[in-house]
Amino acid sequence: MADAGTIRSNAPDGTGFIRAGSGAPVLLIHGVGMSAAIWQPQIAAMQDRFDVVAIDMLGHGVSPLPPENAQLSDFADQAIRLLDHLGLDRVAVVGHSMGALVAQELALRAPARVSALVCLNTVFRRPPDLAQAVRQRAAALGGPSDPSAIAATIARWFGNPIPPALSDAAATARAALDSVDAEGYARTYRLFANSDTAHADRLADLAVPALFMTGSDDRNSTPAMSAAMARLAPAGRCVVLSGEKHMMTIASPQKVTQRITAFLDQVATVPASVEASPVFDAPAFDAMEFRRALGSFLTGVTIVTTIDEAGDARGFTANSFTSVSLEPPLVLVCIAKKALGHQAFSTSRGFAINILSEAQKAASGTFASKAPDKFASVAWQPGQTGNPLIDGSVAVFDCGMEQLVDAGDHSILIGRVHDFSHNGAQPLGYCRGAYVTPGLSQEALAAAAPPGTEVGAILENEGRVLFFETAEGSYQLPAGHGLGAANEPRSLRGKLATRAIDAELGFLYAVWDDAKDAARTHVYYRGTVDAPVSGDGQIRFVEIERIAELKIADPAVRSMLARYARERAEDTFGVYVGNEVEGEVRPLAKPARSAPIHSGPIHSGQR
Known part of the structure; x- marks a missing residue:
C-alpha cells in the first residue's frame, strides 16, 4: 500500500513544495496566482499510485521572488533544483496555464529529466486582440492586490454570475489570488503575458509524449491553441473537455485527473524505442x-x-x-x-x-x-x-x-x-x-403518421429483394401498421424483429393513398438487409430481374416493384407520390443552387 502521508517542506533555495505518495514520480506546476496547494484534488487522487510533487513557483506560495525581468528558464531551473534536492532523475511533468509553459521549458531544456508532459489550458500564439488585452492587464500590475482586478479574473475563469456548481472552485481560486505576493504575481504575469510564442519554433524538438488538454469554453487557452501545439510536438496529442473553462483543474478535478492518469498509464506501457510516436487511447465503442x-x-x-x-x-x-x-x-x-x-x-x-x-x-x-x-x-x-x-x-x-x-x-x-x-x-x-433530398424522415413518420398508415420496405441483399411467401403462394413485402419499434409486433420494425431480420432503412421510395379508403396511406422505404439465420420458412430472397414473375396480390405494390426493377437497372431513383391509380415520380436529385460540387471528391481546402 502506498504511503499516503503528505509533506509540506522547503528546498535549500527556499522553494516550497508538497510531496505525497509513492510510485512513478510526477511534478505538478501551478499557474499564475496559485500555489502548490491548488493541486490538492490531484494529490489526493494520485498519491496511492504516484510519487506526487507539487511546487510553489517563484513568487508564489513560500518560494522566493523571481528576477525582476524573469524568463521561463528561471522557473525551469527552479524545478530542476527541486528534482535534484529530492533525488528524482526523471519525472512526468503536469503544468497548468503558466505552469504548462514552465513544463514545456523544462522538457525542452532538460529532456533527459522528463518522461512525459501534460499541458493543461496552455496559451499558444494568442490572437492579436487577446494578446493586447493580456499585456494591458500585465502592465497595470505592480501594486497591492486589487479586489476589482481579482473579481474580474474570477469572472473570466468561472463566469459572471458564477454558476452555483462552481462556487466552491471559485472561492478556492479567489483565496489563492488574495494570498499571493503582489510583486511575485506581477513579475510572473508579465512573463506569462509575453510567452505565448516562446516555444513556437521549439515544439518540434519536444522528444517526450505530450498531452495538450483544455476546456471547450476556455476563451484564453483555446482548443485551437492546444490542437496546434499537439500538431507541432512529434508525440503530441490534444484533448478538449466539453463545457470546461480555464480553471478546470479545480472545477472538475475528477474528470481532469482521470485524463491525466490515463495518459501517464499509457506512456508507462510504451517502450522507450517508440516514445516518439503519438499515444492515443482506444475508447470502447458500441x-x-x-x-x-x-x-x-x-x-x-x-x-x-x-x-x-x-x-x-x-x-x-x-x-x-x-x-x-x-x-x-x-x-x-x-x-x-x-x-x-x-x-x-x-x-x-x-x-x-x-x-x-x-x-x-x-x-x-x-x-x-x-x-x-x-x-x-x-x-x-x-x-x-x-x-x-x-x-x-x-x-x-x-x-x-x-x-x-x-x-x-x-x-x-x-x-x-x-x-x-x-x-x-x-x-x-x-x-x-x-443535391439529393429524400424527404420524409423516419423519425417524422414514426412521430406523426396517421394511425392507419401502412409502412413497408423494399429490402435488398446482393441483388435480391426480401419477400414473405404466403400459404397461397403469393409474395408480400415486409410491411406493418406504422414504422414502430422492435417491441411493437404489428409495426414494420416489430415484424422484422420477430423474424430476426436485421434491416437498415434508407431512402423514402413511395407514398400513396388507398383508392378505396382515403384515410389509409401507404409508405415504402428502400433499404438493405442481412441474410436471416432464423430458418423462417416464409422468407424468400428473389433476384430483382425475377420479381416480375412473382404472384403479388396488391396491384399498387406490383406497380411499385416494376418501377423499382427499372430504376435499379438504370441506377436512378425517384419518390412516387399519389394514389394507387395515379401520381407522379419525383426525382431525388434537384439542381444545386450553391457552388458547383465535383462528381469526384468534393474539396476546396481553403480556410
Whole structure:
C-alpha cells in the first residue's frame, strides 16, 4: 500500500513544495496566482499510485521572488533544483496555464529529466486582440492586490454570475489570488503575458509524449491553441473537455485527473524505442451505435475540418467519405493534392468529418468555394481533439490521423475515430451534380403518421429483394401498421424483429393513398438487409430481374416493384407520390443552387 502521508517542506533555495505518495514520480506546476496547494484534488487522487510533487513557483506560495525581468528558464531551473534536492532523475511533468509553459521549458531544456508532459489550458500564439488585452492587464500590475482586478479574473475563469456548481472552485481560486505576493504575481504575469510564442519554433524538438488538454469554453487557452501545439510536438496529442473553462483543474478535478492518469498509464506501457510516436487511447465503442452513426451518410456531403499549425480552423467540402473498419474504428476521406488546404490536412494529427443535413446546403457551397473566412458562416464547437465540429450536422466523427496514403493526384486521410455523435436529422446527399433530398424522415413518420398508415420496405441483399411467401403462394413485402419499434409486433420494425431480420432503412421510395379508403396511406422505404439465420420458412430472397414473375396480390405494390426493377437497372431513383391509380415520380436529385460540387471528391481546402 502506498504511503499516503503528505509533506509540506522547503528546498535549500527556499522553494516550497508538497510531496505525497509513492510510485512513478510526477511534478505538478501551478499557474499564475496559485500555489502548490491548488493541486490538492490531484494529490489526493494520485498519491496511492504516484510519487506526487507539487511546487510553489517563484513568487508564489513560500518560494522566493523571481528576477525582476524573469524568463521561463528561471522557473525551469527552479524545478530542476527541486528534482535534484529530492533525488528524482526523471519525472512526468503536469503544468497548468503558466505552469504548462514552465513544463514545456523544462522538457525542452532538460529532456533527459522528463518522461512525459501534460499541458493543461496552455496559451499558444494568442490572437492579436487577446494578446493586447493580456499585456494591458500585465502592465497595470505592480501594486497591492486589487479586489476589482481579482473579481474580474474570477469572472473570466468561472463566469459572471458564477454558476452555483462552481462556487466552491471559485472561492478556492479567489483565496489563492488574495494570498499571493503582489510583486511575485506581477513579475510572473508579465512573463506569462509575453510567452505565448516562446516555444513556437521549439515544439518540434519536444522528444517526450505530450498531452495538450483544455476546456471547450476556455476563451484564453483555446482548443485551437492546444490542437496546434499537439500538431507541432512529434508525440503530441490534444484533448478538449466539453463545457470546461480555464480553471478546470479545480472545477472538475475528477474528470481532469482521470485524463491525466490515463495518459501517464499509457506512456508507462510504451517502450522507450517508440516514445516518439503519438499515444492515443482506444475508447470502447458500441459497434451497432457506430454503424448507425456511419449510416447517417447517404450519398454523402461532408465538411472536413482541422486546426492548422497556426491554430486556425481549416475546412473543405467532400463526398469522398467512407467507413473503413469497425474494429478499430476507422474512416477515410480524400483531398486533392492541388487543394490549398492539402498541406494543412496532410500534416495534421487529426481531422473531423461533419456529415451535413438538408438544411446545410449553403455551408456545403461555402466550403466548396474560395471564400476567405468560411467558418464565419457556420456555428461550430471544438471536439475532444480540438478539431472543429459544425453545429447541426447529422453526424460528426472526431478523428486522429491514423495513416496518410498517397493516391495519384489525391491523398487519402485515414482517421481513427476517437469520438462521434449522430442525430435523427435528414442527411444532405449529392448525386450526379445535384443535391439529393429524400424527404420524409423516419423519425417524422414514426412521430406523426396517421394511425392507419401502412409502412413497408423494399429490402435488398446482393441483388435480391426480401419477400414473405404466403400459404397461397403469393409474395408480400415486409410491411406493418406504422414504422414502430422492435417491441411493437404489428409495426414494420416489430415484424422484422420477430423474424430476426436485421434491416437498415434508407431512402423514402413511395407514398400513396388507398383508392378505396382515403384515410389509409401507404409508405415504402428502400433499404438493405442481412441474410436471416432464423430458418423462417416464409422468407424468400428473389433476384430483382425475377420479381416480375412473382404472384403479388396488391396491384399498387406490383406497380411499385416494376418501377423499382427499372430504376435499379438504370441506377436512378425517384419518390412516387399519389394514389394507387395515379401520381407522379419525383426525382431525388434537384439542381444545386450553391457552388458547383465535383462528381469526384468534393474539396476546396481553403480556410
